[in-house]
Amino acid sequence: MADRVRPDREDREPKLDVGRSSALLKRLRQSEALLAARPGMYFTGYERIGGNPVFIDRAEGARLRDIDGNIYTDYLLGFGSVVLGHGHPEVNRAVMAALGRGVNPTLLDVAHLDLAERIVGLVPSADLVTFLKTGSDAVDAAVRLARAVTGRSHVLHYGHHGWHDWCSASPGVPDAARSLLHRFAYNDLDSVRALFDAHPGEIACVVMMPYELEPPQPGYLTAMKQLTHQNRALFILDEVRSGFRIGLGGAQGAFGVAPDISAFGKAMANGHAISALAGRREIMARILELGLTVTYFRSPDAMAASLATIGILEREDVPARLKRLGRRLMDGLDQAALKARVPARSVGLEATPFLRFEHEREAERDRALRLFCNGMLARGHLMTPAHHWFLCAAMTEDDIDRTVRAAERTLADIAAAI
Ligand SMILES: Cc1ncc(COP(=O)(O)O)c(C=O)c1O
Known part of the structure; x- marks a missing residue:
């Protein structure tokens, strides 16, 4: 064209x-x-x-x-x-080849294994990874995992994370869900400290985009992680936008901070529907408890698209x-x-x-x-x-x-x- x-x-x-x-x-x-x-x-x-x-x-x-x-x-x-x-031709070819082996063919495609190994190899904080379909899925699962691991319910956040109940203020979201979410100001540690002080022992996690328009001030993300851990909460990076875009290791690689859990989507498959949840082994090991079973999570075309995309991102x-x-x-x-x-x-x-x-x-x-x-x-x-x-x-x-x-x-x- x-x-x-x-x-x-x-x-x-x-x-x-x-x-x-x-x-x-x-x-x-x-x-x-x-x-x-x-x-x-x-x-x-x-x-x-x-x-x-x-x-x-x-x-x-x-x-x-x-x-x-x-x-x-x-x-x-x-x-x-x-x-x-x-319509990158190399990605298209990989997808067509995967479709030729079957659409959602019950058993796992080997691309699933290859992609899991690839992401664990590239993302600094990823000991284990699992796949979902949308960015909303992945961040939602990360928050549920943090709540399961910590036994706490409140969440501190910065940025946009999708449309699910835990992070949305729209009509139809129960007040109970809304009351558990607290927004903090970016590049402002005091605003997070104040929220931890206001909810002692109740915060399950801090979940944040690593940046939106302003870049993080030097040391900010590391200090956020420290503050979160001091309060015995988990530090989650929402890398749905930053992941596989500013670096193959996402913002965590670029800014040198390893979150407990991170969520990926968007750039990882050049437009195909797949997202990923990655994190530390002992946390991710609890994932089975979350009931994450969805019909399309394992569709091999998206796995193949992601593998091809990541290959090109790295090669070029x-x-x-x-x-x-x-x-x-x-x-x-x-x-x-x-x-x-x-x-x-x-x-x-x-x-x-x-x-x-x-x-x-x-x-x-x-x-x-x-x-x-x-x-x-x-x-x-x-x-x-x-x-x-x-x-x-x-x-x-x-x-x-x-x-x-x-x-x-x-x-x-x-x-x-x-
Ligand atoms: C940072 C971030 N997290 C999560 C989401 C939600 O992703 P999805 O629209 O794939 O559900 C978005 C979407 O724009 C996003 O930008």
Whole structure:
């Protein structure tokens, strides 16, 4: 698809024709509950004037072509799961070969053994690993395991961990579940100390993303682990986003901290549904008590996808490539913002960058971000305002430079509008 990218929508007025997507979305809303309730859900946080692209024609490498024929460089990448690029041929071949041996064929596939050995070899804290399907599954299982091991119920957390009861504040979650979860502030040990003091002997675990936009201050994650252990609780890293992305050993390898338990998903299988729970032997040995039996956990296609993905990540040192590309994008965005005199700066780790607008008033910051993502989408660069973006190995320096040029134009529009 790369050859057939339309020669630069960058130069034109940002205008997006999504007529076919819109018509199909109208139909879908008659029968699909989530989209009936929130048609713009793929772009949470903003509604595009004139509609969103919704339906895919084809995804390949770093590109999407929607059903109306618009082509985008994809900075959402299957919500961060597609780390190599869409439809990587080597991963596809591995999946097809696994399917040829059977779909969920009752007995274990040898890929299951190979993947378990691979992850135990790569993830510093992993003596034992087990596989699940989604990131929510894996973090939920980690928390249940910590509760089983410690005999305590309360949980301290930082970040997003999925949609299950233990971590969600939505209607329908019993108050009892909600009352057991306490959020602490990132890079702020005192906020965690205060929570331990408020619930002596009740905290089963600290579960946290190792970072989201701000990187951890030096020593922060290690101090968090120490503080957690001093309080006889377990330290869980939610590596669903960071794992197999910033390094083959995840954030724990990159920042030198070994959690008791960690959860992986997303980048580990280039878009295929698999997640993993890994940890210290004596803790993971209690896993049988949790009743983790689900029909699809062992499907060999996802195991094969993950093995192939991890092989490529390692062989091509994809984490280093993502870091280089991300640095180029962040520097380019910073320069573009300076040039346009828009108060904005790039934030986040290189593999998951974002542009933060720093206008004085919140309404202006929100408007600028919305205008930015709208303008970038119309110019062929799919970015969400809801959270940071993702990079993949199929992106080139040329892709990044085209994105920066589109950002220059979009930021100039924003300077004129706000
Ligand atoms: C850090 C983190 N943990 C857990 C989850 C939940 O993963 P899933 O959507 O696969 O259930 C997500 C999803 O975005 C995530 O970013």
